[in-house]
Amino acid sequence: MRPLTLFTGQWTDLPLAELAPLAKRMGYDGLELACGGDHFNVQRALKEAGYAAGQRALLAEHGLQVYAIGNHLIGQAVCDLIDSRHQAILPAHVWGDGEPEGVRQRAAAELADTARAARLLGVQRVTGFTGSSIWHAAYAFPPTSQAYWDAVGQKYTGCDFYQSALTFNKKDTLAVLSKYGIPSAKSVYLRKGENINVDEIVENLGLPVFVKPNQSGSSLGISKVKDQSELIAATEIAFKEDDEILIESFLDGMEVSVGVIDFKGETIVLGITEIVPQNEFFDYEAKYEGASEEITPARIDAETTKRVEEIAKRAYDSLGMSGFSRSEFILMDGVPYMLEMNTNPGFSPASILPQQAKIYGISIKDLCGNEVEKALQKRN
The missing domain is CATH 3.30.470.20 (ATP-grasp fold, B domain)
Incomplete structure (x- = not known):
């Protein structure tokens, strides 16, 4: 019977240390590690002794194997018609100055490095795709915002840009709606790096409070804080998802x-x-x-x-x-x-x-x- 594996490309917002036990509980035998998030970093594997072995050991702790690594986003840039959309899916060292032929050459070199990194991981398979000059006409990838479609005059469903x-910005949405008489919880807005006055926050909002990323979905990075001593740790969790966070009073x-x-x-x-x-x-x-x-x-x-x-x-x-x-x-x-x-x-x-x-x-x-x-x- 073939092993049941999970490709982690849709899970890169979740640290591998959290995804591994979850995947095991869901019944998977192993993972196909995506080259994204902290799941697998090709250049670290090539430059840091022990990195690849450490990723494999992390999975082994939860009874999981690694059967392949996937570098789909880099591969997309090998044969695609490169435009500004690709900057959002490529690491800076591959995007470079954005000149299309340079992007394609760096993407191809990164895929070759991916094969070398796979050997260090003890994996024989690298998965991905190479894009196509007609890909954009058949499938909307790389992803595009409404602003892109507005710029090219293409009609689309849903709301405008x-x-x-x-x-997607909770703080700004609630601020606008407050002008129309729509209430929300009392809150404190913080940017990463700003001083956090725990005593002042608790005095203004009381306890418990909710700490959440300002721009994030699926309830990722949200914590309910019942004790003042837990507040700083909760902000650190939220800041992993966004550079801006909200601390909101509890609505019972x-x-x-x-x-x-x-x-x-x-x-x-x-x-x-x-x-x-x-x-x-x-x-x-x-x-x-x-x-x-x-x-x-x-x-x-x-x-x-x-x-x-x-x-x-x-x-x-x-x-x-x-x-x-x-x-x-x-x-x-x-x-x-x-x-x-x-x-x-x-x-x-x-x-x-x-x-x-x-x-x-x-x-x-x-x-x-x-x-x-x-x-x-x-x-x-």
């Missing part, structure tokens, strides 16, 4: 997730889903490993339902949104406090927004068809 960028209430879309010219609330996490809060495990219960519609009275719907629609319209959105609130004494807005929510059949649409009476086909029709009607 401004709304997408704004809502029900968490709800509210899907809002513009459907056939009207802003509608698809539903209000109650989030019941098994853990302290709706963290990564609760979101992606089933450690939560999602109840649609939420167990709230008619008056509270009306208030939440009104606030959610106001937030959506105030930001000039279009397309899908899912806003997160904490209900405290019947008042919805905004946590964040997600303009690119999960869209699998098990995800919250499609569940809400189904209960509302809108099929996935009609939901997507509506988005395509709106995109086609956009002006370039």
Whole structure:
């Protein structure tokens, strides 16, 4: 029977020391290490004695083998038509000055180094792909922002660049929405390197508090701090995800997730889903490993339902949104406090927004068809 392996390319935001035990619990026999995050660094393997052996030993501690290493992003630049998008996926020493032929040559050299590093790791396989001069026409990779499509005059579904960028920044989103009467938790904003006055923070916000990256998703880097002595460690965890963090006062209430879309010219609330996490809060495990219960519609009275719907629609319209959105609130004494807005929510059949649409009476086909029709009607 062939071993069951996990390619770690979609997990590089998670340190290998955390991913390894998780992969073992999920039933994997081994990993295909991505050359990204701290999973595997080709140049360190070539220059630092013991680095490759250390990565293998880390996996062995959890009963995992390493069967291959993957360097897909570097490989993408070998035969692709190089443009500004590639800078976001390539390390600085490969991107260099961005001159296309130089980028391709450095990418090819890096792949050769990857094969040498694989030998040091005791691995016989290097996986990847080499891009293509027609790749961009068949598949949207490297990834592009709405700003790129605006610049080339291409129509697309979902919200515009401004709304997408704004809502990924929690601090700025909440600041804008406060002008429209939408409340949120008291908070302290910090940049990496700034002095952290623990006593002052606790005096202003009380305990417990939530420490979270300002720009991050999937609840990565978020901690609930119950004791003052834990605060500095929590900020260090958050700063691993972003150079800006928020420390927010604790809101003791029900968490709800509210899907809002513009459907056939009207802003509608698809539903209000109650989030019941098994853990302290709706963290990564609760979101992606089933450690939560999602109840649609939420167990709230008619008056509270009306208030939440009104606030959610106001937030959506105030930001000039279009397309899908899912806003997160904490209900405290019947008042919805905004946590964040997600303009690119999960869209699998098990995800919250499609569940809400189904209960509302809108099929996935009609939901997507509506988005395509709106995109086609956009002006370039």
